[in-house]
Structure formats: structure tokens, C-alpha cells
Amino acid sequence: MKVNCDINVHHLTRVEGHGNIKISIQDGVLREATWEVVETPRFFEAMLVGKKWDNAPWICGRICGICSIGHTLASIRAVENAFAMVPSPQTVKLRVLLKHMETLQSHILHLYFLAAPDFLNIGSVFPLISSSPEVVARAAGLKKLANDMCDCVGGRRLHPTTTVVGGFTMLPDRKRLADFQRQLADAVPGLLATAELFKTFTLPDFARETEFVSLKGESDYPFIGGDLVSTDGVVKAEDEYRQMTNEYLVDQSTSKWSKLSREAFSVGALARINNNFKFLHPAAQEVAAMFGLAPVNHNPYMNNIAQLVECVHVVYDSIQLIDELLATPWQEPRQQVTPKSGLGVAAVEVPRGILYHCYEFNQTGQIVKCDCIIPTSQNHANIQYDLTALAGQFAAEGMRDRELELLAEMLVRAYDPCISCSVH
Amino acid sequence: MTETSGKKTFLGVPVYRPKVAFFELSSCEGCQLQILNNEGTLLDFLSLVEVVKFREGMSGGSDDYEIAFVEGSVTRPDEEARLKEIRKNAKILVAFGSCACFGGVNQLKNRFSLDWVKKEVYGDHPIETAEVKPLEAVVPVDLRIYGCPVKKEEVERIVTALAIGSDIAYPKYPVCMECKANGNICLFDVGEPCLGPITQAGCDAWCPNSRAGCWGCRGPAVDSNVEQLIRIMEQYGFSKDTIIDRLECFGGFASYAGQLRSGQKI
Numbered sequence: 001m002k003v004n005c006d007i008n009v010h011h012l013t014r015v016e017g018h019g020n021i022k023i024s025i026q027d028g029v030l031r032e033a034t035w036e037v038v039e040t041p042r043f044f045e046a047m048l049v050g051k052k053w054d055n056a057p058w059i060c061g062r063i064c065g066i067c068s069i070g071h072t073l074a075s076i077r078a079v080e081n082a083f084a085m086v087p088s089p090q091t092v093k094l095r096v097l098l099k100h101m102e103t104l105q106s107h108i109l110h111l112y113f114l115a116a117p118d119f120l121n122i123g124s125v126f127p128l129i130s131s132s133p134e135v136v137a138r139a140a141g142l143k144k145l146a147n148d149m150c151d152c153v154g155g156r157r158l159h160p161t162t163t164v165v166g167g168f169t170m171l172p173d174r175k176r177l178a179d180f181q182r183q184l185a186d187a188v189p190g191l192l193a194t195a196e197l198f199k200t201f202t203l204p205d206f207a208r209e210t211e212f213v214s215l216k217g218e219s220d221y222p223f224i225g226g227d228l229v230s231t232d233g234v235v236k237a238e239d240e241y242r243q244m245t246n247e248y249l250v251d252q253s254t255s256k257w258s259k260l261s262r263e264a265f266s267v268g269a270l271a272r273i274n275n276n277f278k279f280l281h282p283a284a285q286e287v288a289a290m291f292g293l294a295p296v297n298h299n300p301y302m303n304n305i306a307q308l309v310e311c312v313h314v315v316y317d318s319i320q321l322i323d324e325l326l327a328t329p330w331q332e333p334r335q336q337v338t339p340k341s342g343l344g345v346a347a348v349e350v351p352r353g354i355l356y357h358c359y360e361f362n363q364t365g366q367i368v369k370c371d372c373i374i375p376t377s378q379n380h381a382n383i384q385y386d387l388t389a390l391a392g393q394f395a396a397e398g399m400r401d402r403e404l405e406l407l408a409e410m411l412v413r414a415y416d417p418c419i420s421c422s423v424h
Numbered sequence: 425m426t427e428t429s430g431k432k433t434f435l436g437v438p439v440y441r442p443k444v445a446f447f448e449l450s451s452c453e454g455c456q457l458q459i460l461n462n463e464g465t466l467l468d469f470l471s472l473v474e475v476v477k478f479r480e481g482m483s484g485g486s487d488d489y490e491i492a493f494v495e496g497s498v499t500r501p502d503e504e505a506r507l508k509e510i511r512k513n514a515k516i517l518v519a520f521g522s523c524a525c526f527g528g529v530n531q532l533k534n535r536f537s538l539d540w541v542k543k544e545v546y547g548d549h550p551i552e553t554a555e556v557k558p559l560e561a562v563v564p565v566d567l568r569i570y571g572c573p574v575k576k577e578e579v580e581r582i583v584t585a586l587a588i589g590s591d592i593a594y595p596k597y598p599v600c601m602e603c604k605a606n607g608n609i610c611l612f613d614v615g616e617p618c619l620g621p622i623t624q625a626g627c628d629a630w631c632p633n634s635r636a637g638c639w640g641c642r643g644p645a646v647d648s649n650v651e652q653l654i655r656i657m658e659q660y661g662f663s664k665d666t667i668i669d670r671l672e673c674f675g676g677f678a679s680y681a682g683q684l685r686s687g688q689k690i
Binding site: 011013014015016017040041042043044045046047049050051052054055058059062063064065066068109113114117123124125126129136140141143144147155156157158159161162164169170249254420421 | 448449450451452453454455456457458460461463464466467470475478479480481482483484499500503528529530532533535536540541544545546547549551553572573630631633634635636639665666669673
């Protein structure tokens with residue numbers, strides 16, 4: 001039994017953005033366990049007002065430095081839905097391929113650079129450069145492949161340039177795509193080695209029953225558009241997203257919070273797998289089995305493994321997508337855009353979970369109202385409830401301050417939060 | 425460069441590795457991530473400098489640094505205080521990316537009153553925010569690395585120059601020159617607005633190479649003729665709103681956008 005403890009982590013490291021963890025135990029009673037978000041708001045939803053439709057993807061991509069491709073694609077889909085446009089099959093495939101590569105680079109960045117150091121008891125990935133150069137080289141190689149493919153399809157790995165409402169400004173070189181397809185096949189052993197590495201780590205033994213929200217797969221593991229689903233059985237249409245998110249404001253956070261059937265819910269790789277496990281590629285399901293990951297898993301630390309499983313899935317799916325793309329000659333890259341007044345909603349699965357963009361346009365195609373709901377803002381409340389449960393459980397077990405602090409930090413990192421994104 | 429007993433040497437002389445720190449104010453943190461996105465040359469880069477603080481990538485760290493790279497713009501009073509503290513510690517303060525140099529997309533908020541933006545996003549919930557400022561509005565800045573995002577090759581070139589103490593030179597021509605040199609067709613001819621003719625070069629015409637017009641994220645080139653570009657864009661049939669959207673997006677040309685919006689002559 002822990003009697004007294006005072007943990008105060010100011011600006012948690014190895015996460016995107018600014019958040020604090022506070023845990024206080026006095027005379028054996030948990031007084032406080034708080035996940036505080038102190039990020040400065042940038043007011044994207046206000047900035048967009050009065051801007052013409054073509055500005056939206058360009059500006060909104062800048063919400064996030066890690067998942068700018070996801071934001072750009074969500075923004076484009078919201079505009080296209082508002083203007084009743086249907087993207088061509090070629091555009092759909094290229095967008096999913098581009099998104100897959102963002103998922104791969106983001107998950108690898110998180111797994112190796114942000115999460116792994118905790119399990120290896122080091123402060124950053126940098127000491128590994130001399131102690132385990134092959135591990136760093138593997139991480140860098142996987143990330144580089146994903147990023148190079150983002151350059152090839154999206155024009156740029158960060159804040160993409162070719163992605164526009166209606167399609168693409170230009171199409172990737174077919175020979176390079178074929179080349180990348182071979183490199184993706186060669187990357188599989190690197191992912192399996194990553195699985196072996198993570199198999200040597202011990203995930204904290206903690207679970208809290210949670211509601212998980214994601215897109216609902218119909219025949220595939222879903223990434224762009226479609227119905228919304230929760231593990232508690234809620235199903236909504238894409239444009240009913242507000243009923244799925246129910247945003248509200250709290251004093252401890254400059255980011256809004258969300259809830260659905262319970263006090264909080266979770267989004268992200270683990271939520272996607274919990275809702276859509278059967279649509280994962282068989283090779284990805286095998287990696288999940290290595291870690292005993294099967295739906296519905298309620299251990300938030302398992303999100304690390306869920307990301308790894310998704311890496312395997314997106315690599316196999318990208319190989320398949322490139323096959324399909326190369327089977328037919330390139331079609332017209334871009335459709336004409338005819339603006340009209342109305343509302344457009346997009347739901348897109350980005351690395352950290354489900355992302356919504358919603359714009360209302362006037363007749364000339366100017367934005368009059370904008371709403372973006374970020375995966376991490378949907379996760380903040382769940383992080384808070386997890387943290388309270390975690391502090392309570394491990395304090396009762398008499399864990400030392402430093403260990404509890406590390407577990408609390410690892411808990412937040414497991415969500416791979418994108419805090420500046422969540423405040424936007 | 426060779427390495428003997430942990431010390432880098434060049435022609436037998438130990439290479440000086442400056443201590444550098446990375447910080448972020450209001451931003452997407454994408455410019456810092458560009459450092460981790462340099463997979464091919466990341467290790468070389470890390471051998472050139474000693475990273476003592478990089479919250480997004482490492483725990484711990486120290487305030488003993490010579491070069492501070494600060495990403496983001498100032499949008500809240502506590503950020504002013506943080507920035508002044510960084511300025512005190514750093515010999516060289518680098519404004520890292522468009523948000524730090526010009527306010528970036530964040531400054532689009534300055535088109536509205538603070539009361540309105542707060543109400544629009546947070547309703548009646550109290551929230552603290554201020555007018556968006558670039559770093560130089562708060563502290564003296566020694567060096568600027570432009571771009572949204574910054575370009576890794578340019579970052580490496582500038583950091584190398586800093587480490588070996590050589591001059592840092594910026595191109596004296598606009599993005600348009602780089603675009604022409606790359607053999608691209610002019611985007612005006614395919615109906616795409618572009619600020620290439622007035623924007624500071626150094627990105628190798630990153631966006632126009634992808635047939636996306638330039639949005640001026642790197643700010644004005646030396647002696648750029650904004651008035652003439654506006655006239656040319658009007659001749660190509662671009663609307664005043666389209667020209668304003670481009671000029672005001674990243675803040676480098678915000679004063680011109682403001683003049684155009686209020687109908688003043690540029």
C-alpha cells in the first residue's frame with residue numbers, strides 16, 4: 001500500500017504537443033490523477049471562415065505535422081461530399097495507398113522513437129545509434145520507405161502537394177510504383193523483426209473496460225469514409241458524426257473532450273482492430289496472435305501492438321493496391337470542381353484514430369462554418385479515466401514513485417497523442 | 425570526416441559540435457519532425473551537432489545550448505515568457521519555419537477579432553489567446569529558416585555552415601527561377617495561381633514541381649515586385665479573392681494582402 005506520492009510531469013516528452021501528468025496520493029488515498037492539456041489553441045475552425053473551398057485542404061493539412069496527409073484527405077473528402085462529387089476508382093486507390101504510407105511512417109516513428117525507449121530504459125532512441133545500430137537502421141529504413149512513397153504519390157511527405165479536391169495534380173511514375181512494390185515486399189522481414197523486438201518487452205498488466213470507436217468495415221479494413229461503429233453497439237452514418245463524438249469542454253484541457261455510451265471512449269489502432277479484426281490481412285492477424293491480441297482487448301498499452309499489426313496490414317494491402325493500379329493505364333487525374341452551397345462531412349481513419357472534418361459552404365464555395373474533431377481530442381477523456389484507474393491500482397500495490405511515473409507516462413504515450421493537433 | 429575514440433575529426437583536426445536545442449511554440453511541430461524525417465542523413469546530421477533538448481524525441485535534456493531552433497508562432501503570453509528565456513540561454517536563435525518567421529497559417533486568425541475567434545471555437549468557455557506574432561516581434565532573431573515545412577536539405581546546409589562557422593547565403597532570386605530551371609511548364613498557363621515570381625527561393629520549387637502553385641510560404645524574395653505580379657495574375661483572370669488567399673496564407677505577404685483587401689494601391 002502506497003502512503004504518499006507526488007508525481008508532477010510538466011510537458012511530457014516523446015509525445016507530440018504539450019501535456020502534464022499529476023498524481024498525488026496522501027495517507028494512502030488517491031487525491032489526484034490528472035491528464036492536463038495545456039497546448040495553445042490555434043483556432044483553425046475560425047481561420048477557415050471566409051476562405052474559398054480550395055484553401056481548406058491546404059490550410060487544414062497544417063493542423064498536424066505527423067498526420068498532415070490524413071488531415072488533407074479528410075478535408076478533401078469533406079469538400080467533395082459537400083459538392084456531391086464522387087472520386088474515381090483510381091483516385092480512391094491512390095489516396096488509400098498514400099494514407100497507408102502515412103500510417104506506416106507514423107506507427108514506426110511511434111513504436112521505435114517514442115515508445116520503445118521506455119521498454120529499453122533509455123531516454124530516447126539516440127543511445128541506440130551506437131549500442132544497437134541495426135535496430136536504428138531497421139526503423140530508419142522502414143520509415144524512409146514509407147516517406148519516400150508519400151513523396152512519390154503525394155508530392156511531399158509532410159504537407160502533401162499533389163492531393164487536391166477532385167483527385168491529384170499529377171500521377172506517380174509507374175516504374176517507381178513497381179519499384180516500391182518490390183521494396184514493400186522486402187520490408188516484411190523488417191516488420192517481423194520489429195514484432196520479435198516487441199515480443200521481448202513486457203506490456204504493463206492493466207485493463208479498464210472501454211468503449212472503442214472507429215469506422216465500420218463492410219468488406220475491407222476501413223480507412224476512408226463509411227459508417228461509424230462502437231464496441232458498445234452504436235452505429236451511425238458518417239454525417240451523424242456529432243452524435244458519435246458529443247464534444248464538451250473541461251477546465252483541465254484546452255482540447256475538447258468526447259463521450260458516447262460511457263464516460264469516455266477510445267479511438268486509434270486498437271479501436272480499429274477491436275471493431276474490424278476480421279478484415280485484417282492474414283499476415284497481420286498472425287502478428288496479432290503472437291501477442292494474444294484479439295477483440296475486444298481492453299489494455300490501452302496494447303495500442304502499441306495494434307499499431308505494429310496495422311503496419312503489417314498496410315504493407316500487404318499496399319502491395320495489392322499497386323497491383324490493381326498498375327493493371328490499368330492511368331486515367332484522368334483530376335475532376336472539374338463545381339462549388340455549391342451545403343454541408344460536407346468526412347470521417348477518415350488516421351494513425352491515431354478516427355478524424356472528422358465538416359464544412360458548410362455558401363453558394364460561391366466559401367466556408368461559412370468549420371468543425372474538425374481530432375482523434376486525440378476524442379482520447380483525452382479516456383486517458384484521464386485510465387490514469388485514475390492506473391494510479392489507484394498500482395498505488396494500492398505499493399509501487400514506487402518512479403515506477404508509477406514511468407507507467408503513467410507510458411500510458412499516455414501508448415495512445416500516441418497528437419496534442420497540438422487535438423487543440424488545433 | 426573520420427571518427428577516432430568518439431571525437432569527429434576532419435584532416436586530423438577535431439570538429440566542433442555545437443550544442444543545439446529544439447523548441448516549439450504554437451505549431452504543428454512538423455518542422456522538427458522534418459529532422460526525424462531525414463532518415464537517409466539523420467545519423468550524419470546527429471554527428472554534426474549535439475542535441476541537448478528535443479522534447480518530441482527525447483526525455484531529459486539540458487538548458488546548456490548554443491543554438492536554439494524555435495518552431496511556431498507566439499499566440500499566448502506564456503509563450504512570450506518561454507521565448508525570452510530561450511533567447512537568454514541561446515547564442516544563436518533560429519526562427520525555424522514559416523510560423524516562427526511570419527506567423528504562418530496561425531496568423532490567418534488575425535483577420536478577426538479575438539472575441540469572435542474565441543466565441544466561434546470555444547463558445548462561452550474561457551480560453552486564453554492573443555494576436556499571433558512571429559518570433560522577431562518578441563525577441564531578436566539571428567537566423568531564419570523559411571518554409572512550411574522547412575526543407576531538410578536547406579536545414580542541413582545551414583546547420584553545416586553554423587557548425588563550421590561559414591557564411592550562410594540565401595538565394596537572391598525567386599522560386600520562379602528554380603521552377604524554370606527544373607523545366608516545368610508555367611502554372612499560369614494551366615490556370616493555377618502561383619506566387620513563384622515573388623517568393624524567396626531555396627525550396628527548389630517544391631510545390632510547382634508537383635503542379636501545385638506556390639502559396640508564398642517562404643516570404644518575399646529580395647526586390648520582389650508584388651504589384652507587378654498582381655497585375656499579371658489579374659491578366660490571367662485570377663480573381664482578387666484568389667490573389668488575397670495566396671498572399672495572406674503564411675504571413676510573409678500579409679501586409680500586401682491587407683492592402684489589397686482594403687482596396688489600397690500596392
